[in-house]
Amino acid sequence: MLKGIPAILSPELLKVLCEMGHSDRLVISDGNFPAESMGKDAIVIRCDGHGVPEILDAILQVFPLDTYVDHPVNLMEVMPGDTVETPIWDTYKDIIKKNDSRGAAAVGNIERFAFYDEARTAYAIVATGEKALYANIMLQKGVI
Template identity: 50%
Template sequence: MLKGIDPVISPELLKILSEMGHGDEILLADGNYPAQGAVKNMSLVTRADGVGIPKLLNAIMKLFPLDTFLDYNVVLMLPEKGVPQIWEEYEKILNDSGEIVKIKKVPRFAFYDLASKSYAVVASGERALYANIILRKGVI
């Protein structure tokens, strides 16, 4: 156990976050996302079963700097219609993090393409639809 680390951050996830370099991306995948096939290196898929993405995002943002050098540092998957309610939670968590947040919203298949290049995937237990989110790591 460590002080100040939220218990939703597993030792494996903490290791992944620490190993990521500037520009690397991590996908927080909802429970419906095909996480095992999302990245090329299967060893970088970690499980967070039973944990919703807002809890994970809140814990991660206490440790994770966002990249400010590109047009975006957060990517969301656009549904075919409407706006997912969970995005309101994400925006609050991200804005409360103190980071400069630049959100890009892309259609499903463009999201899959971006996600396939992620350094790692966290397969969560999130049940909300279109709850997937990609974070791009910055520098401290």
């Protein structure tokens, strides 16, 4: 156990977050995301018993977001014609606001298949058991 580190962050995940450099990207995926096939060239960390919001909140307590890009946080856009609601995005924006002064302005959207393309180049993917749809989120690391 460490002081000041959220207990939900496993030693494996802490190691990966520490290894990441400026501009490296981390995907926190929902339970439907093909983490293993997208992460063939990435480190995949399983957090199946947890949801994205609790993992995101813990990570952002130790992970600086990139200040050199407009949107260091990106969400997977809802496909045209899909009627899925995404209230979880508001939860994400509240969490981001707690940890980054830009708040919701730091958040962008990426079309679904472009998100998959970007995820294939991520340093790591944290696979959660999140049940909300379109709950995938990509973070770009900044500097301290």
